[in-house]
Amino acid sequence: MYTGIVQGTARVLSLHKETGHQRIVLVQDSPLFDNIDIGASVSVNGTCLTVTAYSSDSATFDISNRTAEITTLENLKVNDRVNIERSHRAGEENGGHALYGHIESTAQVVSWQPLGETVSAVLQLEPATSAYVFEKGFIGLHGCSLTVDRLDEERHTLTVNLIPLTLALTNLSGLQVGDRVNVEIDQTTRTLVDTLQRTLARQRGKSGDTVKGSL
Structure with missing residues (x-):
């Protein structure tokens, strides 16, 4: 389980396509893989991946074709x-959500609107996903625990506000209009x-059966 409090970023060192999956090697800039x-399970852009190999400054993961397709x-x-x-x-502080x-x-x-040191971002959801999103509720975007500031149910869009610390510690600062991010809804x-x-x-269904039986 994760909290959505991203601890930092890693750089893609290599990518290799294999039969049924692709192998990715990530190199750390800070001691993320110590x-x-x-x-071990690691959240990579919000996706739970399993460590298959590691070195002093890198970790290797396999990404199944199915995971690649939906992320x-x-x-x-x-x-x-x-x-x-x-x-x-267990026992450590959870500063985000499950x-x-x-x-x-x-x-x-x-939409990507800088507001001083913060950013107001609007994202287009898939209709099936938006049914589980509510204003002031939680959502995971690229592994970041964020609060839904506004929700347009007709357009299936949501707005989030990104504070300076989130922009400094995550890769969300590099997003542009047209980019896509991974979405995890609150399981509760x-x-x-x-x-x-x-x-x-x-x-x-029961009401319908009762009506039919009375005819």
């Missing part, structure tokens, strides 16, 4: 920077919405 081991990882290039968060340890690294979809940046919200929808669907 004390790492094979099998922005398939578009990475050498020297791109990715957000990194090591898995959360994230699992299971990317729901991607969203496209449609998903559970509540899906449970409510299924319950209402069952109730409507």
Whole structure:
């Protein structure tokens, strides 16, 4: 599990396509991979990946074709920077919200408005994803825990405000209009919405059966 508090960025050192997956090697600028081991889970741009090899300053991950298809990882290039968060340890402070690294979809940046040292960004969501997004709720964007400032349900867009620290520590500062980011919705919200929808669907079905039986 992760918290959405990105610890820094790493640089893509190499990318190799294999049958059924691609292998990526990331090199650290700060001690992000210290004390790492094979099998460790790391959030890379919000996507939970498993360490398959490591050295003193790098870590290697395998990205399945399915993961590549539903995330922005398939578009990475050498020297791109990715957000990194090591898995959360029990007992440590959680300054964000619970994230699992299971990317729901991607969203496209449609507006990027600097406001002093901050940025107001508007992103276009996929319609199926926007059903789980609420104003003042949490959302994970490229692994960053952010609060939804505004939501336009008709246009399926959301607005987030990026503070200077977020811009300094993550790769969100390099985003431009047209870029896509990985989206993870709050799983508690998903559970509540899906449970409510299924319950209402069952109730409507029972009501329909009752009406048919009385005819």
